[in-house]
Amino acid sequence: MFxxxxxxxxxxxxxxIGAGIIISLIIEMYSKxxxxxxxxFSILLFLAAGLHALFYIGxxxxxLQNMLATGGNVNIFHAIFTLGAAVVTLLSxxxxxxxxxxxxxxxxxxxxxxxxxxxxxxAKDILVIFLGLELMSISFYILAGMNRKRLNANEASLKYxxxxxxxxxxxxxxxxxxxxxxxxxxxxxxxxxxNLLSGNLLFVxxxxxxxxxxxxxxxxxPFHMWVPDVYEGxxxxxxxxxxxxxxxxxxxxxxxxxxxxxxxxxxxxxxTPFLAVISVLSMFYGSIVAIAQDNIKRMLAYxxxxxxxxxxxxxxxxxxxxxxxxxxxxxxxxFMNLGAFGxxxxxxxxxxxxxxxxxxxxxxxxxxxxAALLALLMFSLAGIPPFAGFFGKYYxxxxxxxxxxxxxxxxxxxxxxxxxxxxxxxxxxxxxxxSDTEIGFEESNNYMLAIILSVLIVVLxxxxxxxxxxxxxxxx
Amino acid sequence: xxxxxxxxxLILTPFIGSFLxxxxxxxxxxxxxxxxxxxxxxxxxxxxxxxxxxDSANAGFQFIDKFHWIKGLNIHYHVGIDxxxxxxxxxxxxxxxLTLVSSWSSIESKVKEFTFFFLMLEVGMLGVFIxxxxxxxxxxxxxxxxxxxxxxxxWGGKERIYAAVKFFIYTMFGSLLMLVALIWLAxxxxxxxxYFTTNLIELYAVSPQIPIDIQTWMFIAFAFSFAIKVPVxxxxxxxxxxxxxxxxxxxxxxxxxxxxxGTYGLLRFNLPLFPEVSVAAAPxxxxxxxxxxxxxxxxxxxxxxxxxxxxxxSVSHLGFVVLxxxxxxxxxxxxxxxxxxxxxxxxxxxxxxxxIIYERTHTREISDYGGIAKLVPVFAFALMFASLxxxxxxxxxxxxxxxxxxxxxxxxxxLGSWWFTVFAASGVIFAAVYLLxxxxxxxxxxxxxxxxxxxxxxxxxxxxxxxxxFIFIVWIGIYPSTFLKVSDKSTxxxxxQMYNPEKINPVQMGLIxxxx
Numbered sequence: 001m002f003x004x005x006x007x008x009x010x011x012x013x014x015x016x017i018g019a020g021i022i023i024s025l026i027i028e029m030y031s032k033x034x035x036x037x038x039x040x041f042s043i044l045l046f047l048a049a050g051l052h053a054l055f056y057i058g059x060x061x062x063x064l065q066n067m068l069a070t071g072g073n074v075n076i077f078h079a080i081f082t083l084g085a086a087v088v089t090l091l092s093x094x095x096x097x098x099x100x101x102x103x104x105x106x107x108x109x110x111x112x113x114x115x116x117x118x119x120x121x122x123a124k125d126i127l128v129i130f131l132g133l134e135l136m137s138i139s140f141y142i143l144a145g146m147n148r149k150r151l152n153a154n155e156a157s158l159k160y161x162x163x164x165x166x167x168x169x170x171x172x173x174x175x176x177x178x179x180x181x182x183x184x185x186x187x188x189x190x191x192x193x194x195n196l197l198s199g200n201l202l203f204v205x206x207x208x209x210x211x212x213x214x215x216x217x218x219x220x221x222p223f224h225m226w227v228p229d230v231y232e233g234x235x236x237x238x239x240x241x242x243x244x245x246x247x248x249x250x251x252x253x254x255x256x257x258x259x260x261x262x263x264x265x266x267x268x269x270x271x272t273p274f275l276a277v278i279s280v281l282s283m284f285y286g287s288i289v290a291i292a293q294d295n296i297k298r299m300l301a302y303x304x305x306x307x308x309x310x311x312x313x314x315x316x317x318x319x320x321x322x323x324x325x326x327x328x329x330x331x332x333x334x335f336m337n338l339g340a341f342g343x344x345x346x347x348x349x350x351x352x353x354x355x356x357x358x359x360x361x362x363x364x365x366x367x368x369x370x371a372a373l374l375a376l377l378m379f380s381l382a383g384i385p386p387f388a389g390f391f392g393k394y395y396x397x398x399x400x401x402x403x404x405x406x407x408x409x410x411x412x413x414x415x416x417x418x419x420x421x422x423x424x425x426x427x428x429x430x431x432x433x434x435s436d437t438e439i440g441f442e443e444s445n446n447y448m449l450a451i452i453l454s455v456l457i458v459v460l461x462x463x464x465x466x467x468x469x470x471x472x473x474x475x476x
Numbered sequence: 477x478x479x480x481x482x483x484x485x486l487i488l489t490p491f492i493g494s495f496l497x498x499x500x501x502x503x504x505x506x507x508x509x510x511x512x513x514x515x516x517x518x519x520x521x522x523x524x525x526x527x528x529x530x531d532s533a534n535a536g537f538q539f540i541d542k543f544h545w546i547k548g549l550n551i552h553y554h555v556g557i558d559x560x561x562x563x564x565x566x567x568x569x570x571x572x573x574l575t576l577v578s579s580w581s582s583i584e585s586k587v588k589e590f591t592f593f594f595l596m597l598e599v600g601m602l603g604v605f606i607x608x609x610x611x612x613x614x615x616x617x618x619x620x621x622x623x624x625x626x627x628x629x630x631w632g633g634k635e636r637i638y639a640a641v642k643f644f645i646y647t648m649f650g651s652l653l654m655l656v657a658l659i660w661l662a663x664x665x666x667x668x669x670x671y672f673t674t675n676l677i678e679l680y681a682v683s684p685q686i687p688i689d690i691q692t693w694m695f696i697a698f699a700f701s702f703a704i705k706v707p708v709x710x711x712x713x714x715x716x717x718x719x720x721x722x723x724x725x726x727x728x729x730x731x732x733x734x735x736x737x738g739t740y741g742l743l744r745f746n747l748p749l750f751p752e753v754s755v756a757a758a759p760x761x762x763x764x765x766x767x768x769x770x771x772x773x774x775x776x777x778x779x780x781x782x783x784x785x786x787x788x789x790s791v792s793h794l795g796f797v798v799l800x801x802x803x804x805x806x807x808x809x810x811x812x813x814x815x816x817x818x819x820x821x822x823x824x825x826x827x828x829x830x831x832i833i834y835e836r837t838h839t840r841e842i843s844d845y846g847g848i849a850k851l852v853p854v855f856a857f858a859l860m861f862a863s864l865x866x867x868x869x870x871x872x873x874x875x876x877x878x879x880x881x882x883x884x885x886x887x888x889x890x891l892g893s894w895w896f897t898v899f900a901a902s903g904v905i906f907a908a909v910y911l912l913x914x915x916x917x918x919x920x921x922x923x924x925x926x927x928x929x930x931x932x933x934x935x936x937x938x939x940x941x942x943x944x945x946f947i948f949i950v951w952i953g954i955y956p957s958t959f960l961k962v963s964d965k966s967t968x969x970x971x972x973q974m975y976n977p978e979k980i981n982p983v984q985m986g987l988i989x990x991x992x
Contacts, residue, residue, distance in 0.1 A: 385614065390615075410656050413655060416652055417652050
């Protein structure tokens with residue numbers, strides 16, 4: 001299976017998670033304390049895999065008969081997934097307790113979904129992408145309905161499953177057409193023949209279908225219908241994973257597959273018009289509809305749609321800066337959103353109370369630290385310097401302008417200006433309004449650790465983005 | 477010019493200080509106030525040291541400190557000042573401690589948070605004036621919004637939320653367009669330079685080579701963002717809300733320093749980066765400036781609220797500054813710079829005085845006052861002094877700035893018509909009308925409002941706050957060279973970049989020869 005020890009070593013992050021899943025299954029079967037052991041065991045796995053990926057980022061190789069790549073950006077994505085998942089696990093511990101929905105498979109399915117994401121990012125073959133995608137998606141369908149007794153959660157799960165299966169259909173069909181045109185599923189072969197293939201209508205249709213399928217996964221307009229309902233119905237900790245890891249994984253697959261498109265002189269690419277239209281629609285739809293939301297989870301869902309729009313600006317630009325910018329943005333977005341969802345999970349009361357944004361009134365004087373952290377996350381999501389969200393946007397706009405898409409960048413900033421309104425509304429409520437009603441929730445160290453870690457990363461990535469950028473640009 | 481760490485120390489002082497403030501506990505309000513005063517005074521002392529070490533014969537940037545911040549995108553931490561920014565840095569560090577002291581009685585809740593935001597605001601303002609890297613500039617420019625937003629939103633008046641959100645979104649919208657223009661400029665500069673950079677000094681050299689129609693768009697984006705901040709008519713609607721709703725300390729800094737960031741931006745970026753477009757746009761922007769002068773004055777005249785009156789007077793005064801900048805003669809630009817400082821001092825003083833009386837009576841309606849000269853003579857004198865300075869009485873600071881601007885615009889080769897001066901000059905008369913009329917209604921006459929009986933005069937702390945401001949008002953009025961000589965060479969350089977003297981008749985630079 002492995003040609004040598006080095007291949008094994010390079011693949012270790014995925015092997016750690018894969019072996020971890022099996023060990024977790026055994027723990028789940030034989031231990032009575034699995035509720036205590038499993039989460040910390042998963043965190044350990046995620047940290048080990050993530051740190052391995054970061055430390056051995058230079059070990060670039062293609063392994064397992066041209067199926068998987070390791071090193072470079074693949075490892076950065078692996079680090080984003082695993083460290084993000086570690087934060088999600090940390091959030092889940094008390095969240096599951098609060099709702100009394102600890103079912104033993106939760107953490108194991110979390111691990112399988114992360115393994116799926118890692119496969120997608122590492123794929124060198126379209127079929128591996130599909131394998132990873134399905135592993136991730138099916139895990140997600142189950143996770144969405146984890147709160148079995150609630151109608152909402154069942155609805156979310158079913159809706160996600162049906163629309164997700166529909167999207168998968170597009171992707172499979174796209175893959176079939178691509179295979180039909182290119183006679184191969186190897187991404188490298190497709191890339192080298194790209195100029196030849198781009199004249200082939202079958203191939204173009206295949207790639208378009210593939211992109212449409214992934215537009216579902218990254219929550220881009222007009223393929224976003226599932227997003228608000230699923231985010232609202234799914235447990236908050238799970239929604240945090242959907243909006244960060246899930247989105248980042250889908251983007252990693254798009255970047256991996258369509259790298260050819262990024263390789264033709266930095267002047268945009270074949271699919272630029274399609275991507276640009278999706279991007280503009282997503283940004284504006286997300287920003288405008290979010291203003292009307294009263295439920296913070298739905299607001300974050302629409303915000304996630306509009307962030308997908310900014311990320312697609314990068315895809316439309318299609319140059320090297322865009323790849324680096326999208327990866328930076330995804331990393332920044334992952335931790336901003338994890339922090340924000342973490343805060344929602346913490347403040348949310350049992351039986352889904354405290355989800356209206358008005359519950360945040362007066363938080364500034366009641367819980368100064370929490371309010372300050374949330375305010376910071378909101379400023380970062382709105383793209384205000386010196387936080388990570390701003391820098392991500394800056395990078396993506398550079399890419400867009402270099403690709404002669406200045407108009408897209410201008411629309412991007414207009415949409416950002418609109419989105420400022422609903423982000424700072426939370427700040428307004430927390431600091432400028434007072435409320436007499438107590439919001440009852442229990443702070444716990446797990447939540448605080450998760451949130452503070454996310455905020456720390458957001459601030460560090462905003463103030464010192466240099467080292468992360470060096471890491472990203474080195475391997476493009 | 478050799479490198480210097482002074483500017484870095486200057487900006488680090490309030491930055492570290494603001495975090496120091498966070499370590500204090502509740503109930504230590506006094507300690508917090510004195511610590512903040514000490515911190516901002518240290519910053520002022522550093523800026524005074526910079527003033528004395530400043531070489532006014534040098535037109536370039538001095539006290540440069542530069543190192544890589546984000547290597548991947550060639551972004552530097554790059555600071556430095558020239559004659560134009562030095563005065564504004566001094567104004568900022570001068571007003572901050574005084575404003576902090578003025579807030580001792582008016583800000584009673586959440587003193588710690590207020591002080592934290594206030595020092596952060598100082599960091600942002602100083603950063604804007606000393607940045608020589610467009611990215612760094614943008615970060616400070618935007619980051620500064622956050623503390624101001626909180627200051628208006630938490631400690632402001634009744635309509636504070638509306639005002640804070642309006643302020644935030646208005647400014648954010650403008651600056652985001654500037655962000656696009658900034659990147660566009662840097663991307664265009666890759667052609668001649670061969671690499672991506674946001675270094676302002678390098679961009680100065682290459683930006684005139686950009687095709688003129690693209691320069692025009694960039695000019696518009698930059699100018700739009702700065703015009704919102706100034707604010708230039710018709711983008712001024714956020715200003716009355718923000719000024720009136722902000723707490724006194726917020727209004728003073730807003731009027732005293734924040735608005736200057738807009739005019740400073742026009743002078744630092746628009747003119748030297750896009751000289752041809754600036755010359756072409758000068759008449760149009762000057763028309764807007766003059767509309768602002770007259771409109772601001774007329775609207776001030778009919779205000780019944782003293783604070784609103786002062787707020788609208790800013791629109792009028794800043795119109796002069798914009799006119800001075802776009803008249804593009806050395807006198808007018810010198811006048812614009814000195815007028816920025818003047819406006820900071822006199823309008824700052826007016827806001828402080830309005831705050832002082834409001835704390836006692838809790839009303840700002842002019843009709844609630846009348847005859848307070850007998851009750852509070854010191855206050856009445858101070859108000860008279862500040863009003864006259866704002867009106868532009870010869871011998872006080874306002875006169876110098878307005879005179880230079882009017883003189884410069886009269887012989888401006890780019891405006892090409894003395895009508896600009898005629899209309900602008902009418903603003904001076906209107907200023908006298910609305911300020912002196914307000915003064916008469918507030919201070920003179922009989923006391924009609926029984927609630928005013930027992931009104932206490934200014935205490936020592938309040939006198940202590942205003943006294944230094946008055947010293948500078950007189951100083952600039954009587955001997956402006958102390959300040960004019962600093963910016964002389966830098967403005968001469970800007971003017972020289974703007975137009976080819978051989979094409980247009982060279983302007984006689986008679987009035988302000990530098991004190992060599």
